[in-house]
Amino acid sequence: MPTLYEQYKAQMSKLADLSAVMATLHWDQEVNMPKNGAASRGRQLATLSAMAHEHFTDDKIGNLLSRMERMTSLDEVQRKNIAITREQYDKATLFDEAFVIRRSQAISHAFAKWIEARQADDYGIYVDALQQIIDIKKEEAKIIGYKDHPYDALLHEYEPGLTTKRISEIFDHVKAELKPLLKKIKKSKSINTKMLQGHFDKDTQWQYGIEILKQIGYDFDSGRQDISEHPFSTSFGPGDTRVTTRIDESDFCNMLFSTIHEGGHALYEQGLPAEEYGLATGSYISLSIHESQSRLWENHVGRSKAFWTYNYPSLQQQFPRIFKKQNLKKFYKAINAISPGYIRTEADELHYHYHVIIRFEIEQMIMNGEVSAKNLKELWNEKYIEYLGIKVKSDILGVLQDVHWAHGGIGYFPTYSLGSFYAAQFYQQALNDRPKIEKKIAKGDPSSLLNWLRKNIHQHGRRYEAEELCQRITGEPLNVEHFLRYARNKFGEIYGF
């Protein structure tokens, strides 16, 4: 007879299986699915969502939890897992099956419309589907409940404990501190990024991306890379964590940094303890911690001098016509040039946060009812003039650029900036703990860094919450000063002030 905890673990494993299956279907939808498969896929995902919801909210689970909560023999980790399941259970039981099916269908529909709208570069095609998402997310926030702001209800899904107020404080501080830095940069001699332009053969890019993934430690026996409209990483359980990228033959950096970014996410998933599958301790902590891993690899490694000291010669070999005559220093500066742009995922390390702040502000207004899908594009374009000083010329370069809303992911964006801030704090600590990390990266071996991340972050799953983990590793909770100092040092040196 299995113990209660074993029964619980078996039930959680089944639910994790359903999530993994849905992730597989989503992956296939974005990587492989033929056009006419959308309706069937949407219905199948809705059926699975409903089934997962039904199984999770079954009284069996509730009873198991109640009985385990009265036990005294469980250890701290077991109690932590149970407490998280309890919270998720109580939340899930707020929704009935009909709502879950409706939400899943709205998402499938919106995703298909988003793809269609992007192909036509016409936001109008997507408006109604997006409004359905907005309506259903408002309904969701109402069902979940909130104290201060309906947006809080959604934030919690991605970043437990995070509030609109706390993000606003952080973002206000970052805005205030980035302003003078950006002013200084603007006054400095601008960096010539022309050397990054040219024709970059698709297959060569593809192969280069694969090699970079291998170098940072991504295990291709436990994953694969494919092409999709919007790069992403996803996990189907232990042994199968996949990444996607996109290739623009006129823009090598697009593939390069998205590959390292998604690779960073995937390294986290590949480092989670397989034996804790289905439990909080076998899962990532929060989206900001997930993002800290991708941003750490993308920016602190992928845009570093050390990394390119090793990799630039091979890059020159792969694209000799473009890089042969340019030296490493110029290349390093070019990939770190600060300049406002349209696309979040291609933004430099400073303007990136304005992209996120714009979405954060719009999402609050969405949830407040201050803006609807119909006039969202206008608002978007106004904010890009206000914050980045650029006029958005097309919907693909504007409001259609991110998939998140089509996926129902309102409340997701702020975790991107928080992730960057965590990344800076973690990376500094890694360097303090292992001073040879950058020397090794400069020799093509980032394994010392990966091992530090495995030991300090990955292996714990969600044993600790985000700020708790941060405190354990760095001795303090999230502190954006680490990011700001890193930014001032790095760009001060690059721009010579």
Added chain:
Amino acid sequence: MPTLYEQYKAQMSKLADLSAVMATLHWDQEVNMPKNGAASRGRQLATLSAMAHEHFTDDKIGNLLSRMERMTSLDEVQRKNIAITREQYDKATLFDEAFVIRRSQAISHAFAKWIEARQADDYGIYVDALQQIIDIKKEEAKIIGYKDHPYDALLHEYEPGLTTKRISEIFDHVKAELKPLLKKIKKSKSINTKMLQGHFDKDTQWQYGIEILKQIGYDFDSGRQDISEHPFSTSFGPGDTRVTTRIDESDFCNMLFSTIHEGGHALYEQGLPAEEYGLATGSYISLSIHESQSRLWENHVGRSKAFWTYNYPSLQQQFPRIFKKQNLKKFYKAINAISPGYIRTEADELHYHYHVIIRFEIEQMIMNGEVSAKNLKELWNEKYIEYLGIKVKSDILGVLQDVHWAHGGIGYFPTYSLGSFYAAQFYQQALNDRPKIEKKIAKGDPSSLLNWLRKNIHQHGRRYEAEELCQRITGEPLNVEHFLRYARNKFGEIYGF
């Protein structure tokens, strides 16, 4: 309030969703999945199988069926659907969840071992996993029950109503009739197939296969082609029916005929009525009828003079070094040459049936307990000497060649030959009904044939059973004389007797 029939249809649609999801996972497993994903995938498929089984065997379905069975207002089609569900329901309720999970896990394990064994060309790696499959299929037959032979219990799964006795009669007749035909061919001047040898570039083959699929009417907006170890076709519901192929750069025919074959299967699925999704009337009739579609396209179209009258010039263009100096007549003879070989899927139209008969005889012995996995390879190799006069030199060319047993598909093989026999009977009828079919194929337009198949077969789903449909279309049940006459005429002409 939805009617009982609407409720039933909704339930069936959900179950069809689960089947479609499992098909997607299987497809991914054979096309994309990284090595280390096998264990997770196996567990996920087991979880889904158990869930599908639990939902199907729920009393809700039983009650719905009982209530509908007492209704007098349903039409003939509705009653047919209900009767088929009833049969499946009564059968499914014989199995408990533990059995369903065990079977699913055994299949995932066996599939992984089969792949591993093929890579090492070592049947030994696969023996234990195959024995597990055999044991579980015996258990399955016992649970289902049977009158004459345990094998009957499994046959019914793939071909409702089919018995070991009926197949034996048909196969004995075919063996008796093919023997003198093969003797005549052996005495005739042999056909030189050297012209089919050479190096066939992978990408050119791939593109050629795509063009052929388009020509026969496969809709790429509702499907896609990929590469897998063993070619197959699969459907994930309306709008998403996929095919796979394999490419051997030294053997163009391998890709070519498997592509047309799987394309034929896919055309059937793409022609099923989408509005009947989940019901028998939205599904294929049986595996032999499915196979009749693939074999009809593969042999009666793909190996016909008419087809190559149109396509040979483009083939010469694609592979000029190999075909430029050879004429159509020689090519036609070469692709129809009769010669015993090791691999079923590459066999000529006559020896093909000996491959099937060998598996049929082995499967009977498996179910009788006369042979176990351990000594199955020996038996296999003996039978290849007896029936085809060839000594099997490696496991990949022998007992490891087919995936079916690894998938738990014991009882599946006989439907391949029956499918060929149905194909001959249907194709003859199509020519009787539409005498211009071959003229149109010779002009690159097989749509008249496809429309005939759509009208007479595809659109009905499983409204009729196999022999019933055959009777409706051709005026008689399955009659192998059509196949035998076709074979005598075609090969008599080719071999000049």
